[in-house]
Amino acid sequence: MSISDIHSQTGMNTRSIGWPQVAFGVLLASLLLIPLGIDNAFVSHVFITICLFAALSTAWNIVGGFAGQLSLGHAVFYGIGGYAGVILFNLGVTPWIGMFVGAAVAAVVGMVISYPCFRLKGPFYTLASIAFLEVIRVLSLHFKDMTGGATGMMIDLRLGWTWMVFRERWPSLLIVFGMLLVTLAVAWAIRRSRLGFYLVATRERESAARAAGVRTVRVRLVAVAISSALCAMLGTFHAMYLTYIEPAAMFSLAFSIQIAMFALIGGIGTVAGPLLGAALLVPITEWARASLGASALGLHGFVYGIVLIAFVLFMPNGIMGAIRRFARSGGKAAVEPAQTETGPIVAPANAVAAPDPDRPGIGQDILKVENLNKRFGGLHVTRDVNFTLREGEVLGLIGPNGAGKTTLFNMISGFMTPDEGKVSLRGVDGQFHQPTNPADFAALGMGRTFQIVQPFAAMTVEENIMVGAFYRHHDERDAREAARETAWRMGLGPLLNAEARGLTIGGLKRLEVARVMAMQPRVLLLDEVMAGINQTDVRRAIDLMLSIRDTGVSIIAIEHVMQAVMSLSDRVIVLASGEVIAEGRPQDVVRDPHVVEAYLGKEFAHAHA
Amino acid sequence: MTTFLQVLLNGLMLGGLFAIVAIGLTLIFGIVKVVNFAHGEFLMAGMFVTWLITTRLGLHPYASVIIVVPMMFLLGALTQRVLIQPLMSAEDDHVQIFATVGLSTAMINLALLIFGADIANTPNFGLRTPIEIGPVRVLSGQLYIFIAAIILVAALQLFLKNSQTGRAIRAVAQHRVAAELMGVNVPRIYILSFGLGAACVGLAAVLIAPLYPTSSNIGTYFVLTAFVVVVLGGLGSIPGAFFGALVIGLVDSLSGFYIGSDLREAVVFGIFLLILILKPSGLFGKRMTLSHLS
Numbered sequence: 057m058s059i060s061d062i063h064s065q066t067g068m069n070t071r072s073i074g075w076p077q078v079a080f081g082v083l084l085a086s087l088l089l090i091p092l093g094i095d096n097a098f099v100s101h102v103f104i105t106i107c108l109f110a111a112l113s114t115a116w117n118i119v120g121g122f123a124g125q126l127s128l129g130h131a132v133f134y135g136i137g138g139y140a141g142v143i144l145f146n147l148g149v150t151p152w153i154g155m156f157v158g159a160a161v162a163a164v165v166g167m168v169i170s171y172p173c174f175r176l177k178g179p180f181y182t183l184a185s186i187a188f189l190e191v192i193r194v195l196s197l198h199f200k201d202m203t204g205g206a207t208g209m210m211i212d213l214r215l216g217w218t219w220m221v222f223r224e225r226w227p228s229l230l231i232v233f234g235m236l237l238v239t240l241a242v243a244w245a246i247r248r249s250r251l252g253f254y255l256v257a258t259r260e261r262e263s264a265a266r267a268a269g270v271r272t273v274r275v276r277l278v279a280v281a282i283s284s285a286l287c288a289m290l291g292t293f294h295a296m297y298l299t300y301i302e303p304a305a306m307f308s309l310a311f312s313i314q315i316a317m318f319a320l321i322g323g324i325g326t327v328a329g330p331l332l333g334a335a336l337l338v339p340i341t342e343w344a345r346a347s348l349g350a351s352a353l354g355l356h357g358f359v360y361g362i363v364l365i366a367f368v369l370f371m372p373n374g375i376m377g378a379i380r381r382f383a384r385s386g387g388k389a390a391v392e393p394a395q396t397e398t399g400p401i402v403a404p405a406n407a408v409a410a411p412d413p414d415r416p417g418i419g420q421d422i423l424k425v426e427n428l429n430k431r432f433g434g435l436h437v438t439r440d441v442n443f444t445l446r447e448g449e450v451l452g453l454i455g456p457n458g459a460g461k462t463t464l465f466n467m468i469s470g471f472m473t474p475d476e477g478k479v480s481l482r483g484v485d486g487q488f489h490q491p492t493n494p495a496d497f498a499a500l501g502m503g504r505t506f507q508i509v510q511p512f513a514a515m516t517v518e519e520n521i522m523v524g525a526f527y528r529h530h531d532e533r534d535a536r537e538a539a540r541e542t543a544w545r546m547g548l549g550p551l552l553n554a555e556a557r558g559l560t561i562g563g564l565k566r567l568e569v570a571r572v573m574a575m576q577p578r579v580l581l582l583d584e585v586m587a588g589i590n591q592t593d594v595r596r597a598i599d600l601m602l603s604i605r606d607t608g609v610s611i612i613a614i615e616h617v618m619q620a621v622m623s624l625s626d627r628v629i630v631l632a633s634g635e636v637i638a639e640g641r642p643q644d645v646v647r648d649p650h651v652v653e654a655y656l657g658k659e660f661a662h663a664h665a
Numbered sequence: 666m667t668t669f670l671q672v673l674l675n676g677l678m679l680g681g682l683f684a685i686v687a688i689g690l691t692l693i694f695g696i697v698k699v700v701n702f703a704h705g706e707f708l709m710a711g712m713f714v715t716w717l718i719t720t721r722l723g724l725h726p727y728a729s730v731i732i733v734v735p736m737m738f739l740l741g742a743l744t745q746r747v748l749i750q751p752l753m754s755a756e757d758d759h760v761q762i763f764a765t766v767g768l769s770t771a772m773i774n775l776a777l778l779i780f781g782a783d784i785a786n787t788p789n790f791g792l793r794t795p796i797e798i799g800p801v802r803v804l805s806g807q808l809y810i811f812i813a814a815i816i817l818v819a820a821l822q823l824f825l826k827n828s829q830t831g832r833a834i835r836a837v838a839q840h841r842v843a844a845e846l847m848g849v850n851v852p853r854i855y856i857l858s859f860g861l862g863a864a865c866v867g868l869a870a871v872l873i874a875p876l877y878p879t880s881s882n883i884g885t886y887f888v889l890t891a892f893v894v895v896v897l898g899g900l901g902s903i904p905g906a907f908f909g910a911l912v913i914g915l916v917d918s919l920s921g922f923y924i925g926s927d928l929r930e931a932v933v934f935g936i937f938l939l940i941l942i943l944k945p946s947g948l949f950g951k952r953m954t955l956s957h958l959s
Contacts, residue, residue, distance in 0.1 A: 126759045177758070178758030179700035183700070183892055187889075187892075187938050191930075191931050197927060353782060354774035354778040354881070358770075358771055360770055360771075361768065362767075364771075365764060369748070372755065372760050
């Protein structure tokens with residue numbers, strides 16, 4: 057599942073209009089012009105249905121595609137909109153107001169039912185969404201006074217624009233086409249915005265997104281609210297169009313599946329995909345339904361099922377995926393940059409051991425770690441760990457495997473709560489704060505990398521770095537600019553448009569650093585950025601870290617590559633079995649008998665004593 | 666008091682029925698790690714075949730087990746081979762979800778095309794005879810389902826624990842790659858397991874057909890409850906599914922009687938959501954079944 061679609065494909069900076077945009081515009085216009093031109097009731101009905109499903113599917117895609125939460129219960133929101141519209145209609149309130157009431161109710165319901173489900177993955181989120189749909193359907197059958205129960209509800213006969221009910225088809229077509237445009241515009245704006253990047257980042261790697269300062273729960277709640285509100289408004293429209301609603305039709309699982317299916321067939325997670333899927337499938341099935349009639353009961357559903365299976369097996373990225381592959385093979389294949397290509401790295405390569413004269417001096421404390429204790433069951437992972445980090449300092453954190461280094465990092469970046477002790481970070485205001493979650497740590501200027509690289513696999517290198525850059529820049533263009541600049545600085549410039557999943561391990565490690573650097577952190581936690589990379593890349597990484605240090609960033613680096621530890625660190629802390637066993641200048645620490653013993657065992661230490 | 670006992674017994678019998686539907690689902694999930702959204706449609710297919718055999722050939726419905734169970738095994742194996750196997754390495758969950766959802770949609774509507782919207786009543790051959798147990802009574806067919814569910818659970822446990830193939834299946838379930846390195850033919854185990862899970866639901870179909878009218882959407886009705894049962898019992902756990910089914914059967918029966926029959930589904934799904942959100946490993950689940958949590 058790739059996230060870039062036709063808009064970002066052609067490049068944001070130029071804002072050029074390529075053939076995909078033109079084709080999409082023509083398709084969109086034809087949805088309105090063809091039925092108006094032909095002026096046949098059945099044709100109009102088909103196009104209204106296309107617009108309705110395209111819009112519903114586009115709205116679904118905000119949650120199902122961008123946020124990656126595959127809901128098969130989206131009919132809940134459509135149904136809420138329908139019922140709100142009809143109930144208010146019969147009380148004499150125009151659906152133009154009713155649709156906003158429905159949208160508000162649906163947004164609240166959406167957030168309430170999604171909040172507890174966010175920790176469910178994959179099929180379990182899907183199951184929960186189906187269960188909610190069933191509960192709401194059963195409840196709507198039960199509360200007959202409000203919903204009319206199984207017999208359904210009819211709207212009173214009132215015609216005209218005020219009531220959104222018409223004798224002819226064309227006004228309905230105009231309304232639903234307008235709603236489709238609005239929904240597409242919302243989806244497009246989200247996809248390009250910080251929210252869109254945050255949603256996709258959360259979908260791809262939740263922990264990495266949190267490290268980049270994304271409040272993952274909040275962004276997903278916003279997405280759910282927008283998606284549900286849009287679905288509810290479309291539900292209100294459809295109820296007026298049908299003039300009759302019942303729970304079985306409004307809260308239907310099959311209907312929910314259809315909404316999701318159009319997005320998959322068109323291209324899940326893309327802006328244009330859901331429209332393409334609906335425009336392709338709805339006419340076929342509506343025609344089959346009309347021409348074959350009752351003899352073909354189930355035929356359209358059967359076709360849907362088979363088409364869905366075929367797409368999953370042969371074109372899992374949908375029509376948009378196929379278009380993109382076609383576009384790519386047509387032009388860009390030749391300019392694939394080599395992975396080993398090196399870009400500029402600012403730090404002077406000869407500055408390794410000697411302190412840089414321009415380097416800002418080491419300042420006051422910026423991070424204080426006091427009495428950190430953490431137990432995993434019976435295992436005491438860190439024991440009374442105390443240390444401080446000063447501004448502009450590089451602190452090396454070494455220790456044998458299983459010493460608790462990564463656990464320590466997790467506690468000082470908010471990913472894990474210590475059992476005892478506290479972590480305080482000095483903010484730009486000069487005060488010490490004690491944040492409790494990754495987003496609050498990030499807000500104070502803490503950035504971290506992960507020992508096991510966590511790229512947003514489906515995003516390009518540029519988009520990966522943009523997730524970090526959005527932390528400082530709210531506008532998409534500024535973030536892109538900053539990301540490009542960071543990429544070139546980190547030697548990733550030639551790979552800007554490569555998908556992260558295709559990078560070598562050295563490239564991924566650099567990407568990990570670039571993403572966090574784009575956040576412009578004040579304190580940087582680097583977890584084994586040099587492990588498993590080749591000698592050339594180690595040299596480059598050392599230069600990179602020196603250049604970062606020289607901008608005044610305070611760094612704690614977990615590292616096993618001694619060459620790097622020795623040449624970079626101002627000070628080294630040695631952790632063994634969860635305890636700090638030595639602290640001091642790198643040259644002194646490596647000679648400390650306790651340290652030698654921790655790494656190599658008692659006998660080795662005795663033999664050399 | 667008698668009424669209460671009767672409601673309780675009805676709940677247990679219903680539990681047996683839920684159990685026999687859910688066992689195949691939990692088996693497939695436990696081993697292949699795929700949630701088969703088409704499980705209910707497998708049940709529906711089995712019930713239609715049972716109906717055809719019973720009405721066309723005039724045989725006792727239970728006799729159709731000879732055809733239905735192998736047929737369902739083949740259907741399951743084929744599903745794994747053709748549909749799931751190519752998607753096993755997919756990076757996104759949504760591909761596998763859509764695959765079985767697509768299969769489910771196709772099967773429901775194919776049944777609608779072939780058999781129409783009418784319901785098909787399988788002759789019950791005396792399986793609806795009440796049996797009196799003290800002051801309460803059950804239908805003979807229900808009792809047979811309950812007994813069959815117990816036997817099926819025990820047989821599967823024995824097979825998985827003691828046979829060479831069963832050991833291989835458990836190895837694959839616990840760690841696919843490690844099992845492969847030990848020389849287990851993982852794709853074959855997957856095909857076998859999916860077939861086995863489908864065969865279980867085939868048995869369920871034969872036993873249920875005489876008691877419930879068959880229709881194209883009967884699968885949806887049962888499978889949603891089966892999902893509840895499986896999550897409650899801890900995904901992948903066969904005994905868990907059995908006891909989870911008894912719990913849900915009792916809840917269904919009691920809430921239907923004391924709260925109102927139109928709300929019992931809301932109660933059952935409400936419990937499902939609570940379990941899913943609060944204790945996703947299930948009532949009896951261990952930590953190892955937490956694979957669906959982030």
